[in-house]
Amino acid sequence: MKQMIIVALVCLNAALLVALVFGTGTQAAEAQVIGGGTNYVMLTGEIRQDYDVVYIVDLGKRRLAALRFDKKGGLKNGQLVPMGTRDLPRDFGKVRGDR
Numbered sequence: 001m002k003q004m005i006i007v008a009l010v011c012l013n014a015a016l017l018v019a020l021v022f023g024t025g026t027q028a029a030e031a032q033v034i035g036g037g038t039n040y041v042m043l044t045g046e047i048r049q050d051y052d053v054v055y056i057v058d059l060g061k062r063r064l065a066a067l068r069f070d071k072k073g074g075l076k077n078g079q080l081v082p083m084g085t086r087d088l089p090r091d092f093g094k095v096r097g098d099r
Contacts, residue, residue, distance in 0.1 A: 039058060039059040039060040040057065040058055040059065041056070041057040041059065042054060042055070042056050042057075043055040043057075047068065051068050051069065052068070052069045053066055053067065053068050053069070054066070054067045054069070054080065057088075062087070062088045062089050063085055063086065063087060063088060064085060064088055065082070065085045065086075066082075066084060066085075067080040067082055067083060068080070068081045068082075068083050
């Protein structure tokens with residue numbers, strides 16, 4: 001009985017190993033898009049050593065928003081704090097239709 005359980009466990013481990021090796025293929029990375037959320041780009045960065053920042057670019061409205069995350073803590077510990085927005089066409093000196 002004991003030998004049969006050991007053989008079953010060895011076979012189970014072999015089957016799991018085969019499934020792990022041959023079952024995992026490389027898949028394309030796909031983001032979750034709900035309701036036309038394809039017009040946004042998010043980037044991360046660092047402002048000095050104390051703050052991390054998330055930049056969100058709205059491609060439809062051509063606006064950039066920055067949100068700060070404080071690493072050290074303080075009043076807003078663990079929260080994203082809005083830093084402001086920018087109008088990209090105005091910043092780059094172009095209006096719609098210019099090329």
